[in-house]
Amino acid sequence: MKPARFRYLRAASVNDALQALAENPDAQILAGGQSLIAMMNLRLVKPACLIDINRISNIGYIDEDGDGVAIGALARHNDVKHSPLIRERCPLLTEAYESIAHHTVRNRGTLGGNLCHADPSSETPAVMVATGATLMLQSLRGQREVGAEDFFLGTYETARRQDEMLTEIRLPGRRTDGWAFAEISNRHGDFAIAVIATTLRIEDGRCEAARVVASGVGEHAARLEPAEEALIGGPIDDARLDAAAAAAAGAVDPHSDSHADAAYRRDAIAALTRRTVRRAAARCD
Amino acid sequence: MTERGHIPESRQREKPRADLQWIGKSMKRVEDPRLLVGKGIYADDINEPEMAHAAVLRSPHAHARIVSIDVSKAQELPGVLCAMTGADAAKVCDPLPTWASPPVLQAVIADDRVRHVGEAVAAVAAVDRYIAEDACDLIEVEYEPLPPVVDPEEALTSTGDAVLHPERGDTNIGLERKLTFGPVEEDFAAADLVIERRIRWPRSGGQPLETVGAVASFDDGAGRFTIQCNTSMYNYCGWMIASTLRVAPHKLNIVPTLAGGSFGSKMFVHKVPVLAAVLARAVGRPVKFMEDRIDNTTSCDNHASDRVYYAKLALKRDGTLLSLKTRIIDDYGAYLQFGVGQHGNALSQCVGPYRINSVEVDLAAVLTNKCQQGAYRGFGSEVANFVIERLVDAAADELGIDRIALRRQNFIQPDQFPYLIPTGNMYDSGNYQAVLDETLKLADLEGWRAKQAEARKEGRYIGIGVATCQERSVFSATEFWMWNLEPGVEWTSSPDGVSVKIDPTGKAFVTLHSPFWGNSPETVAAQVLAEQLTIDPADIEITYSDTDQGLNSTGPGGSRFTVMVTGAIVGAAGKIREKLLRIAAHLMEADVRDLTLQDGAVHVKGVLDMKMSIAELADKAHYYRLSMPEDLDLTSGLDATYVYDHPVTTLPDPDERHMGIFYPIMGHSCHIPVVEVDVETGQVHFLHYAAVHDCGTMVNPMTLEGHIRGGTVNGIGTALFEEFSYDEAGQLTTALWTDYLIPTIKESPADIVVGHVETPSPFTEYGVKGGGEGGRMGGPPAIAAAIEDALKPLGVTIDSLPLPPSKLRALIRDAQARAA
Known part of the structure; x- marks a missing residue:
C-alpha cells in the first residue's frame, strides 16, 4: 500500500497552481487528500504529478x-x-x-x-x-x-x-423555506448507501416548489423530478408523501454492491424521501 | 469411569479467599503507561542496520495454474535485492506447519497453483517498501484459470479441475466424520418434538490495527536465524518454523514483539516469519515484512469459522431437552492450518448450559478458494453457542413456553458440578440461575416489556433478546487433533511456564514465556506475584523471553493466559517463599514452621518485631550464603522457574465414546440486549444492553469488563456487519475496512451495563477462570434473538448472520410480502 512514483509540486498561489496544471496535463490537485491519497496507496490511481494547494493562503474562507x-x-x-x-x-x-x-x-x-x-x-x-x-x-x-x-x-x-x-x-441565499437531509449508511460516517436532500416551499398550505435530490443510487447526485412533481401543487399530506416516495423509488436505477443490493437502495430512497419531505414540510410552518 | 469419562482430582493449591490483597482489585494496567504514550515497540517499530523491506505479489485469481512467471524486470529495478518465486522458495524452504492429518501442503509462496485471491505468487526484497511494491508491479505472471470453488455446499461434490489439492484425492472434502456421543437415536425416538433449522454463520476474522509483521536476519557465520515477530505460540511450537526453514530448532531464535489486538489472529503465525526469514537468508541482510491491510485481509492466517449447520434439537412436550444432532459444512478455505481444531473446540460446550443427554456431530470440512481459517475469538465455540441458543429460542416459541423459562428448566444445576457433557468435556463449576437473575435485574426486563408494548401501538418495533452462553477457557492440545482419523501430532501437554527472580535489593522480575498480545499479561502477573509474596506490584518488573530462553509455554489463546500464568506464578512463588522462609529460619534461628510471610517480610509468628524483610533476606540469599549454617540444598540466589500443566485434562476414549476433558474451566454469561428495528430501513439501534459474566474469581474486574464490553461490540460486528464476503468468482469484496465493516462507538449501545457473578473454579489457583473471549461468545445469539423478538409481529426468523440493514430489510420485505 505505497503509491507509485509521482512528482510533487507545491503551489504558492492560485496562479501558481493554474500554471502548474497547464504545464502538467497528467497532474492532480492535492487538497485534503482524504480520498486521493488512499486511492494512490492502493494504486487505483497513479497520477504522475501532484499539485499541493495546501500552502496557498486565503483560499479557505x-x-x-x-x-x-x-x-x-x-x-x-x-x-x-x-x-x-x-x-x-x-x-x-x-x-x-x-x-x-x-x-x-x-x-x-x-x-x-x-x-x-x-x-x-x-x-x-x-x-x-x-x-x-x-x-x-x-x-x-x-x-x-x-x-x-x-x-x-x-x-x-x-x-x-x-x-x-x-x-x-x-x-445561494435560502430560496425555499423547508429543508431536510437524511442518509442511510451501514455505519455512521460511512459513504452513503442512499441519500436524499430535500428543499420545499409551501405557501398557503400548498407545495409550490420542491427539490428532491438523491445520491448513492446512481452515477452522481441527481434530482428525482417525478418525486418533485408528485409534491408540487397541493398540501403535503399522506397521499402526496406516498406518491412522492413511490415516484422517487421508481426514478432511480441503483446498483448492487457488498454494502446493499439494488432493492434495498430503492426501499431506502422511498423511506428517505418520505422522511425528508415530512421534516422539510414541518420546517415550513 | 463412566460412559462420559472420569474426573481427576483437583490439583488446586490456592483456594479462593475473601482476604486477598491484590487479586480482585481493579488495578490500573502495568502496560498502559508505555503503550498509551506510543512508547511500545511493535514489529514495525524495529529497524535494523541495512534492513531491507519485503512486498508480496498476490494472486488476482481465486484458482489458477501458474503457467509462467518472469521476475527479470523486477530484478533489474534499481534498489531491488531479490525477487523470489514459489519455485525459488521451494528450493530453500519446506511446506508450512499444519495440524491437519493427512497434511494439506501449503507453500510460503505458491508454486504451480494459486488457491485463493491474495495468495503469494512472488516476493521482493528491496531497499524500501516503495521500490519493493514497484517491483511487484513489474513481475509478469501468466495464469491458466481453474474453476473457482466458492460455495461450501457445492465444494462437497467438486471433482477434476475444481479440486484444490489433487494429491489428497479427487475431492475438496478435507475431512468428513460423524461423531456420536450417547444414545442419540434412542433420544430422538423418545422425543415429542424435533426443532430443525438451517443456520448460517458468516466468515469474519480478527482485525488488529497492527497487522502481522516480522524482522528476520540470518547470521551466516553461526548458521542461525533471528526472527522478531508478533507471534504468540512461539515457545510452544516455534520450532516448527525452523523445520520449515530447514534449520535445526536451536538455529532459530524467535523474539516476540508487542502484538497489537490479536484476538487470536497472531496465535501461531507462520507465513510472515517464514517469508521474512527466507528473504533475509537470500539477500544477506535483515528483512522486514509487515503485512499491509490487503496482505492481511486476503492472506492472513486467521479467517474464522464459516459454517452451514443443519441442526436438530429433540425435546419432550414438557420442554425437557433430550438430544442435539448437527450436520456441519465448514468452509475452511484453501488450507487447514489447525486441522479442524475449531470443531474440537466446539465440542467443548456444544450443549450450552443445558442438560442434553446425547450429541451427534456430522462434520464436513471443505476446501474452497478462500483464505485459510485460523484462530479468532471463540475459535469455533462461539458458533456452537449461536446454534444452541437459536434452537432453544425456536423450541420455546414452538412449545409456547417463555424463552427464559425454558432455559431455567434445562439448566445444569449448581449441585451437579463438576459435570461431564456427552462429548466428554467437563464443566468445572457454575451457577447459571444466578447469572440469569443478575442480568434480568440489570436489564429491567419488565420495564422494557412494557415499553415494547407501548411502542408496538405506535408502529415501532422494539425487541428483547436473552442468551445464556458458555464461555469455556483453558484449552488442552487434544482439541487440535481429536477429529483426525490418524492423529498425526498427538500432543497431550499444553502447559505455561514462568521465571521469577528476586534481586539482591528485593525487587522482583518476572519473565513471561508468552508474549504481550494486546491483553494485560503484565498486570495479571504483577497482581498474582504481589499476592503470593505480599509485595507491592510496583516492585515487580515483567519481561518476555525469546525462544532461546523460553520455557514450554502454550501462550495466550482460548482464554488460557490468566489461569495458566496464575498457576505458574503460584508454583514459582511457592519455591521462592520456601527459600525465603528457610533463610529466615537460619538467620533468625527459628523453626520454619513458626515463620510466616506477610507484608513483604518473614515474621516469627506471635513475636512482635521478629521479622526480616524480603529485601534483607534477598541480600543475604545473594551474597551471604556462607553466613548461614551448612545446608546442602541451599544455594545462593533467589529465583525459580515453574511450568504449570493444564489444571485438569484427560485423553479421548480410545473408542471415541467421549473426547476426554479438554476445555473444562467453564465460564458463563447472560446477555440481554434491547433493540429497535426500523422496519422501513432495516437499521438496528440498541436501546439497552446488559451482560453478566461468571469468570470465576476475578483477578482484575476492570480489565475483565474491558473484555466483556469490547467483546460485546465484537459480537455486534459479527451479528450485524462483519463479513469476509467472496463473490462467485472468488474475489474478496470486503478486503478493505471501507467494506469490511467493524462497528464503531456509533453502532454500539450507549452503555453496556456489566455485572458479575463469581463461581470459583475448584481446579485452578484461586478459582480463576478465563474471560478473554468475552462478549463475542454471547452477543450474536442475544442480538439475533432481540431482532427476532422485535419483528415477531411480522414473523421474521433469524438464522443467518450478519444482518446489515440491507439483509434485514430483505427479510422484512419478504415477511411483509408473505403477509400481504
Missing part, C-alpha cells in the same frame, strides 16, 4: 456573498460544518455534515476536493444540487461558472476540465 455564501477552495469540512454563517444561510449543508465522515477526516478534507472527487455516494453533491449552488472554475484561460446540476457528470467525473481548478463554491 467562508464569506457572505450577497444573501448567499462563498466558500473558498480549501475550506475544510469541519470549518464548513461548524460555520454559523452556513448554519444560518444553508442549514441543509450543516445537517448533511452530521452524516459526513469522521472528525479527523473532516479536519483535513475539503468541501471543494470532495465535490471535484465526485464519488457517487458522496453527500455534498446532493446538497449542492438541492440548493442550486454554483461552482467557480478557473484556469489560465479564464473563469467560468457551472451550476451544480451541470457539474456532476458521472462516477468520479465532473465538468471541471483538466487545466481548471475549483476556486469557489457559491451557495
